[in-house]
Each structure stands twice: as C-alpha cells, then as structure tokens.
Amino acid sequence: MLAVGDVVGEGGQDILSRRLPGLREETGAHFAVVNGENASGVGITPAQARRILEAGADVITLGNHTWNRIQIGVFLDREPRILRPANYAGRVPGRGMGIYPCRGLRLAVVNLMGRVELNPNLDSPFKAANFLLRGQDYDLALVDFHAEATSEKGAMAWHLDGRAAAVWGTHTHVPTADCQVLPNGTGFVTDLGMTGPSRSVLGIKPANSLNLFLGGLPRRYEEAEGPCKLNACLFTIDTEKKRCLSVTRADIQE
Ligand SMILES: [Fe+2]
Numbered sequence: 001m002l003a004v005g006d007v008v009g010e011g012g013q014d015i016l017s018r019r020l021p022g023l024r025e026e027t028g029a030h031f032a033v034v035n036g037e038n039a040s041g042v043g044i045t046p047a048q049a050r051r052i053l054e055a056g057a058d059v060i061t062l063g064n065h066t067w068n069r070i071q072i073g074v075f076l077d078r079e080p081r082i083l084r085p086a087n088y089a090g091r092v093p094g095r096g097m098g099i100y101p102c103r104g105l106r107l108a109v110v111n112l113m114g115r116v117e118l119n120p121n122l123d124s125p126f127k128a129a130n131f132l133l134r135g136q137d138y139d140l141a142l143v144d145f146h147a148e149a150t151s152e153k154g155a156m157a158w159h160l161d162g163r164a165a166a167v168w169g170t171h172t173h174v175p176t177a178d179c180q181v182l183p184n185g186t187g188f189v190t191d192l193g194m195t196g197p198s199r200s201v202l203g204i205k206p207a208n209s210l211n212l213f214l215g216g217l218p219r220r221y222e223e224a225e226g227p228c229k230l231n232a233c234l235f236t237i238d239t240e241k242k243r244c245l246s247v248t249r250a251d252i253q254e
Pocket residue numbers: 037063064065146170171172
C-alpha cells in the first residue's frame with residue numbers, strides 16, 4: 001500500500017492527479033491513503049476531497065487543519081472515504097476510522113493526532129488506538145498518526161507493533177529517512193513529508209514564513225510557486241502473516 005504525505009494547495013493536488021495513478025501502477029500498490037489536510041493551504045473543501053479521491057486515493061486522512069474549511073463537516077458525515085483524527089475530545093462531525101474492502105481483505109484505516117506541541121486538548125491517541133483496534137472486524141490496520149513530535153510518533157509505532165501493519169507520521173511536511181519494520185511486523189516511518197511546492201517552507205512562500213520569523217504582522221499564507229514533489233512511502237505487507245515486509249520511500253520530484 002502507498003501512504004502519501006500532506007497534499008498542499010493547487011500544486012499538490014495537481015501533481016497528485018498526474019502522478020498517483022502511475023505510481024500505483026509502478027509499485028503495484030493495491031491501496032492508497034492520502035493526507036489531504038492542506039489541500040486548501042489549511043483545510044480541505046468537499047470539491048478538493050473529491051479531486052483527491054478521483055486522483056486514486058482510496059482514503060483521505062486529515063489532521064490539525066481539519067476544521068479550517070468548516071464546510072467539510074457535512075461532507076465528513078456523508079463520505080466514508082475521508083477520515084478526521086479519531087481522538088478529538090468533543091463532539092465533532094465525521095469519523096476517525098473506517099473499514100474498506102481490498103482484494104478480499106478488510107482494511108481498517110485509523111487517523112490519529114498527537115498532543116505534544118500540537119493540540120493538548122485531544123484525548124490520548126494511545127488510548128484511542130487501543131479502543132479502536134480492539135475490534136476483530138478487520139484483517140489489517142493502517143494508521144496515519146498526524147503529530148509534531150518525532151518521539152510521540154515513534155512511541156505510537158512501538159505501541160502498535162504487531163497490531164497495525166503500517167504506521168506512518170504526517171504533519172511536519174518534512175520526509176524522514178527512518179523507514180523500518182519493527183520486531184512484531186509493523187512498518188513505520190516517522191514522517192511521509194508533503195506533496196506540493198518544493199521551493200517553499202513546508203509548502204508556503206518562503207517570504208510568508210520569513211516575515212513571521214522576522215517579527216512581521218501575521219499574513220495569510222500563500223502557496224509557493226514552482227516545481228512540485230510527491231512524498232510517499234510504499235508498505236509491502238504479507239497479508240497472510242499480517243506483517244509488513246518492507247517500507248521504502250516512493251518519492252517523486254519534478
Ligand atoms: Fe498538520
């Protein structure tokens with residue numbers, strides 16, 4: 001299966017639409033999960049979600065920008081192929097886990113969000129994972145852990161080792177080089193990276209970011225221009241043994 005990092009803006013949606021079908025074919029991936037929380041820069045509209053699904057995503061996951069485009073709420077309730085983090089503490093629209101058919105298997109996809117330096121008001125993602133993965137009505141579990149801290153992401157992977165076939169981090173927009181399979185068969189990478197403009201600070205215009213660090217007044221972030229990249233990882237899973245066999249980066253740079 002392929003896991004694709006946060007899709008940023010028009011550029012990110014464009015490269016995803018053009019390259020995901022070929023990447024799926026090239027890698028032989030039977031399933032693709034795409035993080036879409038930055039399709040609008042911050043947030044995602046129903047139209048953008050449809051575009052990502054049409055590009056070849058089986059499931060869209062989200063993160064801390066879920067509610068920046070509030071109109072997504074109704075869509076989250078209606079479209080089972082888009083998930084928001086499962087561990088929101090309050091009553092919010094949508095769902096954080098779905099079970100999807102794939103080649104005779106039932107794949108559980110879970111979207112969780114971290115608390116460290118991100119959102120301390122969330123329920124524990126570790127306890128939420130325990131609760132959600134307790135059921136036996138799926139064959140394999142795939143987890144997008146949207147979090148800032150590398151330690152929290154690593155801890156989650158070990159927490160789920162042997163219970164999830166794949167755990168990957170999203171949110172930082174910077175790909176990590178630590179693809180590995182843990183002892184009990186969970187494939188893990190700390191962060192997928194992002195899908196969007198390469199010459200940027202996390203997808204936005206460098207001047208926008210620099211303005212903030214130099215003490216300027218907050219301004220609306222604008223998507224950077226220029227060439228785009230697609231950051232993704234390929235998890236190869238033995239469906240009988242329910243173990244990940246390998247995790248490799250599957251990035252595209254244009
Ligand atoms: Fe995020």
